[in-house]
Amino acid sequence: MALLAAIALSTLVFNAQPTGNLAVASVQVYSGNTRRYATKRQDLTFVDFNITADFSPLFNWNTKQIFLYLQAEYNSTVGVKNEVVIWDRIIRRKEEANVNFVGKNKYNFRDLSTSFKKAPPASYTLKYNVMPYVGMLTYGEAARTEKPVAFPPRKTRV
Numbered sequence: 001m002a003l004l005a006a007i008a009l010s011t012l013v014f015n016a017q018p019t020g021n022l023a024v025a026s027v028q029v030y031s032g033n034t035r036r037y038a039t040k041r042q043d044l045t046f047v048d049f050n051i052t053a054d055f056s057p058l059f060n061w062n063t064k065q066i067f068l069y070l071q072a073e074y075n076s077t078v079g080v081k082n083e084v085v086i087w088d089r090i091i092r093r094k095e096e097a098n099v100n101f102v103g104k105n106k107y108n109f110r111d112l113s114t115s116f117k118k119a120p121p122a123s124y125t126l127k128y129n130v131m132p133y134v135g136m137l138t139y140g141e142a143a144r145t146e147k148p149v150a151f152p153p154r155k156t157r158v
Contacts, residue, residue: 016060020053020099020143022070022126029116029154034108043116043154045109047072047086049102051126053142056097058130066091067129068099068142074122077113084109121148 025048032044055066070087086105091097111119126143 016057018053018055018058018128018140018142020051020126022053022124022143022145023050024048024124024145024149025050027122027149027152029151031154031156034110040114042110042114045105045116045151047105047109047124049087049104049124051099051101051143053099053126054097055091055099055128055142056094058128059094059097062132062134064092064131064133066097067131069127069129070105071125071127072109072122073125074148075120076111077115077118082111115154116151117154119151121150123148 027048028046029043030046031041033040034042034044049070051070053068055068058066068089068091069085072082072084072086074082076082084107086107086109087103088106089099089101091099124145125141127139127141130138130140132138
């Protein structure tokens with residue numbers, strides 16, 4: 001038990017900061033139906049982005065895996081702050097820690113009000129969660145867009 005406590009405490013001293021870059025290439029808003037509300041039209045947002053990041057400094061003797069996620073942060077038209085996870089990945093080995101990804105959101109990006117018409121611009125953040133074998137989870141931010149990206153007008157066709 002003392003060995004486990006020593007391992008958990010030793011990782012608190014370990015302080016590494018990953019380096020990364022996040023760029024949003026394009027944002028498109030289309031009107032469509034979701035599976036949950038098949039009869040209700042709703043704005044669906046598709047985000048094309050580029051991620052370049054090195055998470056290898058986060059790996060040590062106590063790192064089991066790292067959970068990465070791309071989060072969109074925006075205020076709704078009624079002023080409620082929304083944080084939506086639109087993409088994620090799990091890194092299990094140090095050899096996989098250099099992430100170069102070009103793609104689009106993995107999960108639906110929609111607003112409860114069903115429209116992004118008057119929504120203010122969104123900021124995008126690449127965050128991580130280090131999951132140790134023993135001890136506390138640690139969270140951090142690897143990259144952020146330099147300025148918020150506006151939602152374009154809705155398109156009717158793909």
